[in-house]
Amino acid sequence: MMKASRSVWLFTLGNEVVQGRVVNTNASYLGRRLTLLGFEVWGNISLVDDVSLVTEFLKYVMNRKPALIVTTGGLGPTYDDRTLEAVAKAAGLKLVLNEEALKMVREKYSEKGFELTEDRVKMAYLPEGGIPIPNSVGTAPGCWLEVSGTVIVSLPGVPRELEAMWENWVEPRLRKLLPEIHVEEYMFRVIGVPESSVAPIVKRILKIYDNVYIKTHPKGHEIKAPILDVYVMAVSGNSEEARRTVNEVVARLTSELKGLGGHVEDSLTRNKAE
Amino acid sequence: MMKASRSVWLFTLGNEVVQGRVVNTNASYLGRRLTLLGFEVWGNISLVDDVSLVTEFLKYVMNRKPALIVTTGGLGPTYDDRTLEAVAKAAGLKLVLNEEALKMVREKYSEKGFELTEDRVKMAYLPEGGIPIPNSVGTAPGCWLEVSGTVIVSLPGVPRELEAMWENWVEPRLRKLLPEIHVEEYMFRVIGVPESSVAPIVKRILKIYDNVYIKTHPKGHEIKAPILDVYVMAVSGNSEEARRTVNEVVARLTSELKGLGGHVEDSLTRNKAE
Numbered sequence: 120m121m122k123a124s125r126s127v128w129l130f131t132l133g134n135e136v137v138q139g140r141v142v143n144t145n146a147s148y149l150g151r152r153l154t155l156l157g158f159e160v161w162g163n164i165s166l167v168d169d170v171s172l173v174t175e176f177l178k179y180v181m182n183r184k185p186a187l188i189v190t191t192g193g194l195g196p197t198y199d200d201r202t203l204e205a206v207a208k209a210a211g212l213k214l215v216l217n218e219e220a221l222k223m224v225r226e227k228y229s230e231k232g233f234e235l236t237e238d239r240v241k242m243a244y245l246p247e248g249g250i251p252i253p254n255s256v257g258t259a260p261g262c263w264l265e266v267s268g269t270v271i272v273s274l275p276g277v278p279r280e281l282e283a284m285w286e287n288w289v290e291p292r293l294r295k296l297l298p299e300i301h302v303e304e305y306m307f308r309v310i311g312v313p314e315s316s317v318a319p320i321v322k323r324i325l326k327i328y329d330n331v332y333i334k335t336h337p338k339g340h341e342i343k344a345p346i347l348d349v350y351v352m353a354v355s356g357n358s359e360e361a362r363r364t365v366n367e368v369v370a371r372l373t374s375e376l377k378g379l380g381g382h383v384e385d386s387l388t389r390n391k392a393e
Numbered sequence: 394m395m396k397a398s399r400s401v402w403l404f405t406l407g408n409e410v411v412q413g414r415v416v417n418t419n420a421s422y423l424g425r426r427l428t429l430l431g432f433e434v435w436g437n438i439s440l441v442d443d444v445s446l447v448t449e450f451l452k453y454v455m456n457r458k459p460a461l462i463v464t465t466g467g468l469g470p471t472y473d474d475r476t477l478e479a480v481a482k483a484a485g486l487k488l489v490l491n492e493e494a495l496k497m498v499r500e501k502y503s504e505k506g507f508e509l510t511e512d513r514v515k516m517a518y519l520p521e522g523g524i525p526i527p528n529s530v531g532t533a534p535g536c537w538l539e540v541s542g543t544v545i546v547s548l549p550g551v552p553r554e555l556e557a558m559w560e561n562w563v564e565p566r567l568r569k570l571l572p573e574i575h576v577e578e579y580m581f582r583v584i585g586v587p588e589s590s591v592a593p594i595v596k597r598i599l600k601i602y603d604n605v606y607i608k609t610h611p612k613g614h615e616i617k618a619p620i621l622d623v624y625v626m627a628v629s630g631n632s633e634e635a636r637r638t639v640n641e642v643v644a645r646l647t648s649e650l651k652g653l654g655g656h657v658e659d660s661l662t663r664n665k666a667e
Contacts, residue, residue, distance in 0.1 A: 139424030150413030
């Protein structure tokens with residue numbers, strides 16, 4: 120069973136990610152979806168394809184006892200696709216041929232008359248006790264594994280495979296395990312007030328609310344042409360309360376910013392987790 | 394002095410990064426530039442704005458004795474901008490008011506007649522021994538610090554500030570410290586061969602060369618419409634050798650892929666570090 124804690128760590132793996140040949144949209148996709156689900160994402164760790172390095176960092180993070188770890192990348196048929204080996208090692212489990220996963224892989228290839236080579240069968244090896252996650256877009260199955268209170272979900276690195284598996288299989292399952300939580304957010308723009316002048320106001324407001332997060336994002340120039348996007352988020356078990364808190368905080372902020380001569384623009388985004 | 398080792402770790406910090414409200418282009422920008430400079434980027438760690446968490450992970454990575462750590466984000470005037478506090482703690486140093494950094498900050502604000510508030514002076518505190526990096530775009534200076542053989546470079550999170558500081562100040566300084574190294578790369582596309590059929594070929598070729606890296610990126614569908622981008626990189630102290638090796642490996646690969654019925658398309662990219 121998943122722990123009551125809502126902490127999550129992401130492992131977005133692969134040389135192409137670390138060396139900047141691709142922009143890591145998997146991290147932002149998962150970070151965003153998990154946050155709106157009510158999870159607290161603490162960090163994302165990208166590592167090169169080195170099975171002992173990945174094992175070491177997985178162990179280190181597992182010792183923090185997070186509710187959830189999500190790995191992306193390294194499930195395919197090539198020599199450097201060894202994420203599930205690292206997960207098994209970090210969890211102290213054997214990597215074993217999973218019959219259900221093998222069936223998924225076999226069906227994909229037999230459709231086109233391809234034989235099951237060693238490199239293809241490799242994709243059906245999961246850590247002992249792992250549940251294969253069907254891949255409707257590609258061939259490599261994902262894996263859902265529960266180890267001493269932490270769920271470890273492993274997904275492929277190809278974004279459209281990962282996103283389909285997340286939305287069709289992983290997220291519905293996570294929703295069932297999670298206590299209901301509501302995230303309310305609001306973002307507005309203020310022109311004409313430097314971030315350093317907003318800083319003490321934010322500090323003061325945050326002392327009043329314990330379920331609120333405020334962040335200022337400078338978009339113009341601090342002194343010559345200050346433009347700030349101000350992000351406000353509240354988390355609560357009650358959606359009405361989350362919304363009321365955000366509205367209150369935004370009202371306080373905008374009133375103080377106008378007092379400093381700031382021009383406040385309308386909402387940039389308002390999102391709500393379902 | 395920087396160590397002969399070329400290992401680098403990135404710390405791209407901030408709630409907005411971890412929670413996916415922005416896509417982490419700083420990680421790909423730095424990963425790419427450092428790789429083309431001849432550095433080996435081992436990992437990128439994104440963490441929420443929690444000074445003790447950041448300190449803990451910085452310490453953990455510093456124990457690996459990398460040549461270089463680059464941090465982004467958390468240098469501004471707000472309550473959650475505490476990266477240099479974490480760097481100082483991880484390095485066992487005091488955070489002190491740096492006169493040169495204070496001069497940089499004062500000049501920026503005095504231009505427009507702003508006074509130096511506490512939140513503004515905060516940006517001039519660096520770990521003891523740190524060298525301020527001028528910020529030509531924004532206001533918060535960066536920091537260059539050398540701690541037991543590791544250089545720690547801290548830059549702001551706003552991409553256009555970070556990029557200007559990197560290109561004008563950090564990269565020229567790193568080039569002087571680094572033994573000359575050449576990275577040669579090539580990418581081509583092959584249509585009609587599943588990744589799982591290419592896997593044993595790549596494995597075989599990699600056994601022959603010890604300075605070569607090959608990665609296949611599936612772009613189509615493994616079975617129904619296989620499209621692969623194949624990336625080949627060679628690293629050498631001699632640019633001629635790096636180029637010759639890449640050409641050799643690409644020739645071997647394309648010949649074997651054509652033998653499997655693959656259609657090979659022209660180069661997608663050819664980049665070379667200067």
